[in-house]
Amino acid sequence: MNKDITLLRTQKNSNTYSTGRLQVVTTGTKYFDMGLTDDNHIVIAYVDSSTNKLVLKYSTNAVTGANPIANVAWSTSSVDFPANVGNYVSIAVEGKKVHIAAFDSLDSNLVYMYLPNYNSPKGYKEITVDQASAVGNWTQIKVRNGVPYIAYYNATENGGRDGIKLAYPVATKGKTTAEDKTAIQNKENPGVDVKPGSTLAANGNGSATGYTKGAWEYMTVPAITPPQGGDPKFQNVCLGFDSSGTPVVGYLGSNLEFGKWLGE
Helix, strand or coil, rough: CCCEEEEEEEEEECEEEEEEEEEEEECCCCCEEEEEECCCCCEEEECCCCCCCCEEEECCCCCCCCCCCCCCCCEEEECCCCCCCEEEEEEECCCCEEEEEEEEECCEEEEEEEEEECCCCCEEEEEECCCCEEEEEEEEEECCCCCCEEEEEHHHHHHCCCCCEEEECCCCCCCCCHHHHHHHHHHCCCCCCCCCCCCCCCCCCCCCCCCCCCCCEEEEECCCCCCCCCCCCCCCCCCEEECCCCCEEEEEECEEEEEECCCC
């Protein structure tokens, strides 16, 4: 059955509220996420029920909420996203850049996709981040200082205490550690130089081997009680940062729990 994706916008006029309901697509699924660019364009990634593929739509005009019942024109990105990748999709919009994390339902892998500009397919890249067993459910991706972080669920460990994972890029193609640090400070995008199956390994040379096809690091977040990934109440893995920029990952165990890095 087809599902629509709609936007609900509310504007306060004096002491009254005006609400607009805008239909974006009629072939949506439960797998979708959205963000806002720095020039107020809405970006939506969703799995299309008619093709079972990921689609990226963006508002052609800026949407500020000044008139919530005004029509919004939509454009569809021409990026051809990989087949079977899109479940548990999450996006992070950084300026005009779009970072996407999703589950590869064919191979049970975590996939990261990147667009330098939301309204252009130029520069689109994709990479398999983690393929250690069945990983990539309930993704949440966020960007901190130009570096994308992905929190996600390891379904292989369902019922155990090792179900929550965190991934982040640690190097850029052909750059030294010092150069990589400069690239991050300049908000160049790290970790997307390589597509799966390429000849570049995580260390920047040789054949790509091992679980990670590119310069990414992933780790297990120790849980106090088993994360309840099989429970209908388990809706997502949450990701944020504390005041020092340290990633904080939240999830549902026996109670609500969170974990974060400890200083060395």
